[in-house]
Amino acid sequence: MPTFDIRIWFRLVRVRHNKMIIRQMRVGPMDVFCYVLGCEDTHKGLVIDPAGEEERILETARALGLTIESVVNTHGHPDHTCGNRKIAEQTGAKIYMHALDDRFFNTPQGQSMAMQMGFTPSPSADVLLEDGDTIPFGNDELTVLHTPGHSPGGICLYVEHNLFTGDTLFVGAVGRTDLPGGSMETLLRSIKDRILCLPDETIIWPGHDYGGSPTSTIALEKGHNPYITDFELV
Numbered sequence: 001m002p003t004f005d006i007r008i009w010f011r012l013v014r015v016r017h018n019k020m021i022i023r024q025m026r027v028g029p030m031d032v033f034c035y036v037l038g039c040e041d042t043h044k045g046l047v048i049d050p051a052g053e054e055e056r057i058l059e060t061a062r063a064l065g066l067t068i069e070s071v072v073n074t075h076g077h078p079d080h081t082c083g084n085r086k087i088a089e090q091t092g093a094k095i096y097m098h099a100l101d102d103r104f105f106n107t108p109q110g111q112s113m114a115m116q117m118g119f120t121p122s123p124s125a126d127v128l129l130e131d132g133d134t135i136p137f138g139n140d141e142l143t144v145l146h147t148p149g150h151s152p153g154g155i156c157l158y159v160e161h162n163l164f165t166g167d168t169l170f171v172g173a174v175g176r177t178d179l180p181g182g183s184m185e186t187l188l189r190s191i192k193d194r195i196l197c198l199p200d201e202t203i204i205w206p207g208h209d210y211g212g213s214p215t216s217t218i219a220l221e222k223g224h225n226p227y228i229t230d231f232e233l234v
Contacts (some may be wrong), residue, residue, distance in 0.1 A: 003171050012182065019161060021045070023045030023060055024214060031080045031209040035164060038066040039138020044072035046137045047093070048157065048164055049207060050083030057083065060089060068093050072135055072142065073122070073155040074166025074207055076101030077179070078114035081122035088123065096135055097125035098146065101153030104181055129155065145194045149187020150175035156195065163218075169195060171204065171211025174227045192233045196222065215217045 009087050021038040028051040036057065038045035045066030061068050068091040073081050076097060084095050102125040104110065122186040129135075131146035135157070143156040147168040154175075157164040167175035169191055177184040200219035222234045 021064055021066070022162065022205070023064065025053075025057065025060060026209050026214075027057065028079060028082070032079055033205065033207055033209060035205060036064065036066065036068075036077060037137055037140075037159075038064055040139050042138030042186075043067060044069055044138035046072055046135065046142075047083075047087055048072045049074055049080040049166065050087045051080050052083055054083045054086040054090075057087065060203050061091075063130070067091075070094055070096055070135060070137065072096045072157065073101070073125075074157065074164065074168075075151040076105035076110070076122070077151060078117055078119035078121065079104075080166070080207065081105075082114070082119035084122040085120055090180070091113075092181070094126035095123060096127045096129055097122075098144070098153030098155050099128035099130060101151055102128055104152055129153075131155075138159045139188055147187075147190035147194050149177060149185075151179070152181040154190075158202075159196070161199060161201060162203050162205060163195065164207075165195070166207040168207075169204060169221065169225075170206045170208060171213055171216045171221075172225050173210060174225075175207075188227065188231055188233060191228065196228070196234060 019040040024037040025034045027034045031053035035048040043065050045068050069095045071087050106124050111121040128142050133144040135142040142159050145156040147156050150167045202218045204216040
């Protein structure tokens with residue numbers, strides 16, 4: 001059993017770092033982690049992966065005094081995008097998704113898959129992302145890291161030593177690669193080339209509550225994640 005830093009053992013958190021707010025919320029039937037981020041100076045915010053329980057997400061944003069201007073998806077799977085429509089309609093926020101996943105999932109087949117799984121299909125993205133793009137929220141901004149493997153347009157989002165990894169990297173595991181467009185070889189290469197090169201103290205905020213802790217760090221994953229240690233990624 002990995003030994004995790006006690007400072008990162010928390011379920012629902014509010015982090016202040018250079019006037020930035022991070023609120024982690026476990027929502028929906030698949031234990032998806034949704035994130036509400038905000039700038040304390042401007043009170044502008046965004047939501048990452050609204051995966052259901054939209055009213056609770058919006059109430060959280062209101063309680064934090066945030067105006068939600070963006071909805072950002074780490075990938076296009078419907079368990080992570082099912083709240084896009086309602087959040088966007090109620091806030092006027094623009095939807096951001098990597099171009100490859102917007103194209104891949106915004107098809108009749110993709111929409112049908114979402115409905116068959118019991119999820120509300122997402123509208124088309126308003127902003128199509130590419131590697132290296134930035135998404136502002138007040139005085140802060142997310143940097144897009146394209147990390148395909150779980151899906152063709154999977155991304156991670158980096159800001160101030162915080163990395164929101166979606167289903168690319170979990171605490172002690174990685175995302176599945178047996179769905180259409182998935183590839184374990186591609187996923188492991190993404191992790192090695194785009195994530196493990198970041199500072200060891202970078203906090204990992206995963207897309208699901210599947211691990212022994214709701215967050216981790218790159219250093220901990222380098223030492224304990226079998227998909228990193230056993231595949232000799234470090």
